[in-house]
Amino acid sequence: MDVQLYVYDLSQGLARQYSRALTGVQIDAIYHTAIVLNNVEYFFGQGIHRKVPGSTHHGRPMSVVNLGKTDLPLDVIEEYIESLEDIYTPESYDLFLHNCNNFSQDLAMFLVGKSIPDEIRSLPETFLNTPIGQMLRGQLDQSMRKMTQAPDAAAGQNASRNPTAAKPTPNAVANGTPASSTPNATAIHRVAPTAIINAQPPAQSPGHVYNISSLTELDSLLEGARQSCAVVFFTSATCPPCKIVYPTYDELAAEAGVESGAKLIKIDISASPSAHAVAQKYQVRATPTFITFLKGQKQDEWSGANPAQLRGNVRLLLQMTRPPQHQHATLKLPTFQRIINTPIMYTRTPPLDKLLAKIGPEISQAQSVQDLVAYIRARDAKGMTEAPLPDLHAFSAHLASAFPSLPSEKHFVVIDLVRVAAADPRVSSFLVTEHERTTLSTLLSATRSGGDFSSAPYNIQSVSLQLTCNMFGSNVFQEQVFRGQNAAASSVNLKEAVESLASQCLLSPHVNARLMAAALVYNLAAYIHNQRVHAQTTTSTTAADEDAAPSDDLSAALLESITSLVSVNGTDSTTGTGNGNVKGAVNAKETLHALLLALGMLLYAAPPENMLWDLCQAMDLRETLKQIKKTGHGLGDDVKTEPLLKEVGDELLGKGSF
Known part of the structure; x- marks a missing residue:
């Protein structure tokens, strides 16, 4: 093109x-x-x-x-x-x-x-x-x-745009600094993550009244409403009272919406012999007459031009068609009974001069790298409005040629530089749509130990996880992970690749790495969690929606990470790289909180057939959480006060299990 x-x-x-x-x-x-x-x-x-x-x-x-x-x-x-x-x-x-x-x-x-x-x-x-x-x-x-x-x-003729999901404006930066709203030309727009692409409920298209005049049309509409409901309004051109409820009927049709599947039908029995024949079949002797159907079966019938009665009856009918509320909606789960607006990101910039010194001249002296660093400085100092993108294609080409020959102990520093840049959604969008995803492939494939991140050095694990979390700041990346739009860049399934990284690092011997892996699971789980929350107030979750849920392998790794946390507690002597928002050794309580937060999002409003319930039962997770709450279970006394032990252990796995 x-x-x-x-x-x-x-x-x-x-x-x-x-x-x-x-x-x-x-x-x-x-x-x-x-x-x-x-x-x-x-x-x-x-x-x-x-x-x-x-x-x-x-x-x-x-x-x-x-x-x-x-x-x-x-x-x-x-x-x-x-x-x-x-x-x-x-x-x-x-x-x-x-x-x-x-x-x-x-x-x-x-x-x-x-x-x-x-x-x-x-x-x-x-x-x-x-x-x-x-x-x-x-x-x-x-x-x-x-x-x-x-x-x-x-002015001018509007061009058509491709249909894409509406993207709500993010309400805050992940690190707690709100984007500037100062209405002037010098406002600094800080790096702010794109909201989760389904943070807002799906738009509901208003419904309309179906004006028909034959039995064939009516049968077709009733068949289409077999999983929902239908209202048939018998009227006549010679019926003045009928006109009183016309506006109310139109209003109710719009309120029902297209997505509900409800059909509000109007038949003027004076319009034609075929319309009169419909009235005869249903033994309608006066107008206005209303007949309702629920799930294909006749529900009610009444006559008279009473707008209040019409509203009450139709709204009750619509309420009856909605799916039953998930049992988790009645539990005490304040952490999970909400929409996830923004992903977790690691946006802190380390001292760039020290970072370049660690990388060494093989990469740092290239003009494309210098331009990238200059862009980061401008972005951090003045905001994205004054930081146009450098030549990312040139940077990628240089990285692909120079990175393989770089000493392995310097790999994490290069990944960290890209991690900082990827906090800008423009950069992360480039990385995920780049041909063959050259930069990501170069950084993440060449740094694994034996093809497995679980045995990679801690600094590689941490910056790789942080980079991947920052990629969620791009709605382009989210579309490809959550909705499977992968054709643009590579034959590799992006969702599987991200889940593999999270699964392997969840079993890391380093507590900090487990915490950051839990943050990545949180980002992965955000989409399906939002779908389930929306389903409680709109329409039911479809099979395609559940396909967006993280895999069973990732869920199993998350559970194993929780149950085996005691084995790494106190043994993690690593110190933070100084390259992200997490510094130094993280205590067991904070790591446990992150793991339980990710697990709770996967469990909340999950259907009974979800394999995660069986995994929790097989691993006796509820009993493990009881022991942690009672004795600390070898993780220290601080963890006994972790509030998610009650929400996940007592509420979700106790009252909310199947």
């Missing part, structure tokens, strides 16, 4: 004509750019816009630059652009620091690994370095903002 850069001149030629006289330097244009692919023009102004190419108020571009081709699927591209909407907000626009050209640069680097022309990227710096530049900065920003962010900036 071809990728093009549309280049416009906001000054309409005036910059070329008068710039030297006004500023002392020649400025050929005040550039506005957009990325065009698949007949869609993407640009940043009042947020991110999608238009039919050439239909905006900017008119025809002054030039079109062919950037190359991309093999990425359209749905992955759209997911990535959606991830940029948290960065390229209307409030963050700044003519000199955060404009349409910064957006074009980020998108171009993601799509083809190529920068937009240097003269466009460097224009703000060129102008601000002139004597008059700083003087006129504010005035120019406001005047150009009227052009780039005015209502007509979004």
Whole structure:
């Protein structure tokens, strides 16, 4: 698929004509750019816009630059652009620091690994370095903002966009620092993880009334409502009272929604002989008459134009069609009776100079690595709005060639550098969609000991787990893990690869590694947990939803990690790498808390046939948790006060088991 850069001149030629006289330097244009692919023009102004190419108020571009081709699927591209909407907000626009050209640069680097022309990227710096530049900065920003962010900036024919899951705005950064909401151009947008892609309940499409006139149509609709309910409203054009309940009936149809499967049907028995025949079959002698059906069987019948009675009867019918509430909803489980909004991430940046010194000149002196470090510094100091992506393709190519020959004791430092960069969803989206996932494959495949992370050095385990947790900050990565969209980058099943890493590190001899593996299981379990919570208030969970649950092998490793925790308690002499949010030896209580949190998410609202219930029973987990709560079970007295022992042991495995 071809990728093009549309280049416009906001000054309409005036910059070329008068710039030297006004500023002392020649400025050929005040550039506005957009990325065009698949007949869609993407640009940043009042947020991110999608238009039919050439239909905006900017008119025809002054030039079109062919950037190359991309093999990425359209749905992955759209997911990535959606991830940029948290960065390229209307409030963050700044003519000199955060404009349409910064957006074009980020998108171009993601799509083809190529920068937009240097003269466009460097224009703000060129102008601000002139004597008059700083003087006129504010005035120019406001005047150009009227052009780039005015209502007509979004004018033009809207281009179709690929259907993707709605992405809610994250409400907080994982480390507790909220994203800036300051409504001005200099607001710093801190690194914030993308929300779990199903943190919001699925949108409910409003239903409608089915106007029919034959028995064949009615039978077809009733068959379609056999697993739900149906209401048949017999009316007549000569019935004034019927018109009183028309608005109420329409309102109830919309309220029922498409997803419920309910059918609200209207038959005007005066409209045709076939409609009158339907009334005769059901022995309707007056209008309005209502007949309801539940699960294919007649439920009720009444006559009369009473809106209150109609509302009460139909809403009760709809309530009866909903699946029974899961027994866990009535337990005392405050930790689990909620939606998981954001993943656990490790976003702390270590001293970069020390990190580069540990890596050594073989990798650190390369320009692509220097550019990556400069980007991280800018991102941490000023926010993502002022940190355009470096050439990640060049970094990946250099890493693939230099990493295998690097001494093994330096591997963890390189992984940690990528871990820091991957806290930005733009970077993690690149890593998961990169052809053959070269960077991830290079880092994670070459660092395993005998092909198994469980016997890898602790520092390798820790940074690998932290890197993978940070990948969940990308909704593109989440889509591929939770919904199986893996065709974009590799034949390797991404979910299986992540589960394998978590399973192996759950059995690590290092307590810290087990804690971070539990954090990764938490991220993996978030999607199915949210599905189950939504199912208690909307529709039932489908088989496809349960397919998103972590595997039985991962569940077994989690249980074994809990029961064997006593064997590693007090023996873990490792110290933290200083590279993440977890430093030093973590006590048993904190590790136990993380493991129980992950287990509770997998158990909550799980169906009776879920293998995890059998595993818990076979391993006598409830008895183990009782012993921990009573005696500490060799883990120390602190663990006896862990509140999740009650929620998981007493409530879920006790009152909530099958």
